[in-house]
Amino acid sequence: MLSLKKYLTEGLLQFTILLSLIGVRVDVDTYLTSQLPPLREIILGPSSAYTQTQFHNLRNTLDGYGIHPKSIDLDNYFTARRLLSQVRALDRFQVPTTEVNAWLVHRDPEGSVSGSQPNSGLALESSSGLQDVTGPDNGVRESETEQGFGEDLEDLGAVAPPVSGDLTKEDIDLGAGREVFDYSHRQKEQDVDKNLRDGGEQEDTWAGEGAEALARNLLVDGETGESFPAQVPGGEDQTALSLEECLRLLEATCPFGENAEFPAEVASITEAVPSESESPALQNSLLSPLLTGTESPFDLEQQWQDLMSIMEMQAMEVNTSTSEVLYNAPPGDPLSTNYSLAPNTPINQNVSLHQASLGGCSQDFSLFSPEVESLPVAGSSTLLPLVPSNSTSLNSTFGSTNLAGLFFPPQLNGTANDTAGPELPDPLGGLLDEAMLDEISLMDLAIEEGFNPVQASQLEEEFDSDSGLSLDSSHSPSSLSSSEGSSSSSSSSSSSSASSSASSSSSFSEEGAVGYSSDSETLDLEEAEGAVGYQPEYSKFCRMSYQDPSQLSCLPYLEHVGHNHTYNMAPSALDSADLPPPTTLKKGSKEKQADFLDKQMSRDEHRARAMKIPFTNDKIINLPVEEFNELLSKYQLSEAQLSLIRDIRRRGKNKMAAQNCRKRKLDTILNLERDVEDLQRDKARLLREKVEFLRSLRQMKQKVQSLYQEVFGRLRDENGRPYSPSQYALQYAGDGSVLLIPRTMADQQARRQERKPKDRRK
DNA sequence: CTAAGCTGTCATGAT
DNA sequence: ACATCATGACAGCTT
Numbered sequence: 045m046l047s048l049k050k051y052l053t054e055g056l057l058q059f060t061i062l063l064s065l066i067g068v069r070v071d072v073d074t075y076l077t078s079q080l081p082p083l084r085e086i087i088l089g090p091s092s093a094y095t096q097t098q099f100h101n102l103r104n105t106l107d108g109y110g111i112h113p114k115s116i117d118l119d120n121y122f123t124a125r126r127l128l129s130q131v132r133a134l135d136r137f138q139v140p141t142t143e144v145n146a147w148l149v150h151r152d153p154e155g156s157v158s159g160s161q162p163n164s165g166l167a168l169e170s171s172s173g174l175q176d177v178t179g180p181d182n183g184v185r186e187s188e189t190e191q192g193f194g195e196d197l198e199d200l201g202a203v204a205p206p207v208s209g210d211l212t213k214e215d216i217d218l219g220a221g222r223e224v225f226d227y228s229h230r231q232k233e234q235d236v237d238k239n240l241r242d243g244g245e246q247e248d249t250w251a252g253e254g255a256e257a258l259a260r261n262l263l264v265d266g267e268t269g270e271s272f273p274a275q276v277p278g279g280e281d282q283t284a285l286s287l288e289e290c291l292r293l294l295e296a297t298c299p300f301g302e303n304a305e306f307p308a309e310v311a312s313i314t315e316a317v318p319s320e321s322e323s324p325a326l327q328n329s330l331l332s333p334l335l336t337g338t339e340s341p342f343d344l345e346q347q348w349q350d351l352m353s354i355m356e357m358q359a360m361e362v363n364t365s366t367s368e369v370l371y372n373a374p375p376g377d378p379l380s381t382n383y384s385l386a387p388n389t390p391i392n393q394n395v396s397l398h399q400a401s402l403g404g405c406s407q408d409f410s411l412f413s414p415e416v417e418s419l420p421v422a423g424s425s426t427l428l429p430l431v432p433s434n435s436t437s438l439n440s441t442f443g444s445t446n447l448a449g450l451f452f453p454p455q456l457n458g459t460a461n462d463t464a465g466p467e468l469p470d471p472l473g474g475l476l477d478e479a480m481l482d483e484i485s486l487m488d489l490a491i492e493e494g495f496n497p498v499q500a501s502q503l504e505e506e507f508d509s510d511s512g513l514s515l516d517s518s519h520s521p522s523s524l525s526s527s528e529g530s531s532s533s534s535s536s537s538s539s540s541s542a543s544s545s546a547s548s549s550s551s552f553s554e555e556g557a558v559g560y561s562s563d564s565e566t567l568d569l570e571e572a573e574g575a576v577g578y579q580p581e582y583s584k585f586c587r588m589s590y591q592d593p594s595q596l597s598c599l600p601y602l603e604h605v606g607h608n609h610t611y612n613m614a615p616s617a618l619d620s621a622d623l624p625p626p627t628t629l630k631k632g633s634k635e636k637q638a639d640f641l642d643k644q645m646s647r648d649e650h651r652a653r654a655m656k657i658p659f660t661n662d663k664i665i666n667l668p669v670e671e672f673n674e675l676l677s678k679y680q681l682s683e684a685q686l687s688l689i690r691d692i693r694r695r696g697k698n699k700m701a702a703q704n705c706r707k708r709k710l711d712t713i714l715n716l717e718r719d720v721e722d723l724q725r726d727k728a729r730l731l732r733e734k735v736e737f738l739r740s741l742r743q744m745k746q747k748v749q750s751l752y753q754e755v756f757g758r759l760r761d762e763n764g765r766p767y768s769p770s771q772y773a774l775q776y777a778g779d780g781s782v783l784l785i786p787r788t789m790a791d792q793q794a795r796r797q798e799r800k801p802k803d804r805r806k
Numbered sequence: 807c808t809a810a811g812c813t814g815t816c817a818t819g820a821t
Numbered sequence: 822a823c824a825t826c827a828t829g830a831c832a833g834c835t836t
Contacts, residue, residue, distance in 0.1 A: 669823095694815095703814095
């Protein structure tokens with residue numbers, strides 16, 4: 045019993061560590077990158093440690109089957125201890141989205157993560173498979189870290205296509221088997237694989253033991269997890285119970301004391317694991333061609349789906365706030381809930397996408413390729429030979445807990461495609477299409493700009509600066525307008541956008557101060573004239589029409605002018621007729637000056653002169669009503685003069701109004717143009733961020749997957765034998781604890797969860 | 807000579 | 822009721 049307890053404790057501890065890692069965000073990278081070959085190997089997969097079978101074999105090799113836990117892996121003690129410390133740091137494991145979000149925020153260096161990701165779940169066992177799988181990823185990832193955004197994109201999308209193309213039947217099968225939803229399908233595949241590799245020690249066909257287990261589960265089915273152990277046959281039941289106890293103990297104390305032995309075991313395992321990437325270069329070379337072209341779209345698609353899934357998960361969490369028992373927990377468990385939602389959930393999406401890719405179908409498929417290919421494909425290829433049972437078991441377990449969705453890339457969940465695939469398109473189709481377009485555009489932008497994920501912030505800044513440039517451009521127009529001298533009421537336009545405020549404000553102030561420059565200029569000229577040359581001009585004017593300004597001789601003309609359009613022609617004709625002859629022909633510079641001034645004068649000014657109006661048009665137009673009335677009252681003016689003055693004032697004001705109106709119009713257009721540009725930048729930025737988030741999410745999923753496998757692989761029953769992934773699965777309870785339950789039960793719960801969400805949605 | 811743009815003006819409605 | 826503003830529509834002028 046003691047030994048059993050130790051084993052259980054070990055397993056629990058490991059699992060706890062895993063969970064903590066998941067929740068806390070362990071630095072897998074550190075382990076991987078750092079000089080800890082063993083762990084790295086374990087995570088990355090080539091090593092036997094990763095897979096249950098492998099681990100088992102390893103144990104046999106090292107210590108033999110019944111080896112005592114303590115003797116096994118003292119080496120790993122430190123590693124385990126480190127993990128444990130991290131775990132302790134975490135209060136409790138919580139799979140919920142919150143955790144996921146945290147990951148997103150604290151994204152680990154891509155290089156390290158990426159290295160683990162692709163391989164994590166799948167590729168562990170077969171060296172060749174591992175090489176294939178890991179090689180590409182590693183190469184890509186590494187390059188990714190330092191490379192630009194485009195490369196990231198490539199990384200995301202690039203890997204998939206090649207892999208898909210290379211996928212063998214086995215791969216496809218694995219993908220299908222992986223699917224969380226279709227458990228039976230998975231099981232069968234798993235069984236087959238196991239039989240081939242492990243000799244099907246514990247694995248029974250789904251129909252066989254699985255059916256029984258299912259039946260038991262049904263009995264237990266229970267809403268209460270407690271009953272569960274009883275359902276499990278013999279040792280399994282005990283195991284489950286013991287696990288529960290262990291969990292409690294862990295939660296209560298989480299001491300290392302007894303567990304010390306077990307950590308050591310972990311360490312040994314880690315060491316045993318081979319280096320992750322043996323043939324990265326080869327992989328890269330193979331993949332590189334594919335990656336370049338279509339990767340980005342694929343990746344984007346995938347990420348988009350991931351994002352969708354995250355959002356859904358969050359929503360689900362909110363909905364399913366109620367806590368649930370560990371065994372029955374599925375409904376309460378956010379993950380499980382999500383899982384149930386599968387079709388709509390990210391997981392489902394992934395699955396469907398994955399399938400599409402596998403099927404070699406349409407664009408969707410191609411889109412997904414990046415993730416799918418990178419992880420799932422590689423994993424599948426490797427897994428088929430090596431870890432059939434593990435992969436399937438993992439899938440099933442994850443599926444039950446929703447974690448599957450998180451952990452497993454679309455490919456892993458591949459089998460789900462069959463079921464979920466069809467459903468996905470409907471809800472997501474439109475969005476996806478849009479998203480795809482956006483993403484594509486984003487990609488274009490990204491490519492054009494060549495920004496890296498790492499450089500996202502920089503890019504944003506650049507964008508800001510760009511916006512500044514745009515502002516400048518906008519400024520130029522505004523400045524032009526200001527130069528034009530209109531006193532545009534830019535206030536309205538400026539108010540439209542804060543960004544524009546700077547430019548608009550500047551223009552505004554100028555405008556406000558100056559008013560229409562043209563007007564001011566004219567005014568200046570006029571005033572100058574008024575001081576010096578007004579009379580001369582006037583006389584000159586009057587010569588033509590002359591005689592008595594006050595008399596009727598001018599009136600006809602004035603009347604003519606007074607009329608709307610007709611007057612324009614008449615006066616101008618008069619002016620032209622009158623002025624040119626005297627001035628141009630015989631007079632010198634003075635004449636020319638006068639002529640120039642005349643030309644500068646507006647029609648109304650000419651008219652005013654013709655009418656001998658005693659004050660400037662500027663005053664007529666710009667004086668306040670009161671002052672204007674006073675001014676008029678000071679002079680005794682004829683009706684014609686008064687009429688002309690009113691018309692001049694009216695036209696002058698209308699002229700300014702028109703100028704303001706046009707300026708406003710122009711500003712509005714410019715602001716709209718700038719707004720469009722800003723929105724486009726924001727859109728591009730958001731898309732980049734989305735890509736980043738999706739990438740980090742994927743990495744986290746991979747981490748979780750690898751951790752799950754690692755923990756599960758270290759679990760031992762009372763006999764010191766590893767648990768069969770096909771028969772057992774780790775399930776996360778709402779309270780943060782982790783349970784080892786029969787796969788049948790897990791599957792059942794998963795199905796239940798699936799139904800609920802669907803119903804709810806409908 | 808024509809087209810396009812700019813500007814001034816008018817008519818009209820809103821403030 | 823009046824003054825002013827805003828704006829569409831026109832027409833003339835300039836390029």
